[in-house]
Amino acid sequence: MEFQDLIFKRYSVRSYKKDPVEKWKIEKILEAARIAPSAANRQPYKIIVIETEGRKDELRRIYSTEWFVQAPVVIAICAIKSDAWTRKDGKNHADIDCAIAMDHIILAATDLSLGTCWICAFDVEEARRILGIPRMVEPVAFTPVGYPDDAPKQKKRKPVEEIVCYDKWQ
Numbered sequence: 001m002e003f004q005d006l007i008f009k010r011y012s013v014r015s016y017k018k019d020p021v022e023k024w025k026i027e028k029i030l031e032a033a034r035i036a037p038s039a040a041n042r043q044p045y046k047i048i049v050i051e052t053e054g055r056k057d058e059l060r061r062i063y064s065t066e067w068f069v070q071a072p073v074v075i076a077i078c079a080i081k082s083d084a085w086t087r088k089d090g091k092n093h094a095d096i097d098c099a100i101a102m103d104h105i106i107l108a109a110t111d112l113s114l115g116t117c118w119i120c121a122f123d124v125e126e127a128r129r130i131l132g133i134p135r136m137v138e139p140v141a142f143t144p145v146g147y148p149d150d151a152p153k154q155k156k157r158k159p160v161e162e163i164v165c166y167d168k169w170q
């Protein structure tokens with residue numbers, strides 16, 4: 001798919017079919033994450049692939065909507081801050097690296113006709129407990145991965161003049 005088509009095709013899918021996701025598609029999605037750029041090439045994250053079948057009740061404690069567990073697969077990305085590149089003013093880049101890798105996951109899934117939805121409004125402590133995430137690692141984002149059972153809505157975005165300026169801040 002052309003990149004321009006891909007970025008317009010992606011939307012936040014909030015209803016999923018039960019159909020299984022082919023293993024080769026998950027592998028392609030994970031390869032897209034692996035190849036993502038990261039500050040100083042540190043890749044300071046761990047990606048957790050979770051099958052929802054048989055775990056729906058506990059997974060709903062992480063993010064309590066029905067559609068979160070409708071898809072057969074949920075993917076989480078967790079930041080390992082101690083592995084990340086830190087700028088000399090102290091800014092740790094793990095969250096940025098996680099966001100780039102997650103966006104690769106999401107765009108790769110879209111390219112394979114799969115639906116996804118960025119989820120950050122989850123319960124961090126429940127995510128730690130249920131997925132066994134250690135203290136020094138931070139779950140950053142989740143997405144279901146499955147076949148969409150809804151349709152995209154009209155995109156609402158700020159006009160380009162509102163988000164872009166040239167030469168200096170104005």
Ligand SMILES: Cc1cc2nc3c(=O)[nH]c(=O)nc-3n(C[C@H](O)[C@H](O)[C@H](O)COP(=O)(O)O)c2cc1C
Pocket residue numbers: 010011012013117118119120121122155
């Ligand atoms: C960092 C981030 C966090 C988000 N967290 C949530 C979330 O917790 N729950 C949710 O339903 N949508 C979440 N979204 C989806 C946004 O609401 C959505 O991307 C935005 O409204 C634009 O709609 P679209 O994705 O359909 O183009 C998140 C998106 C991003 C980028």
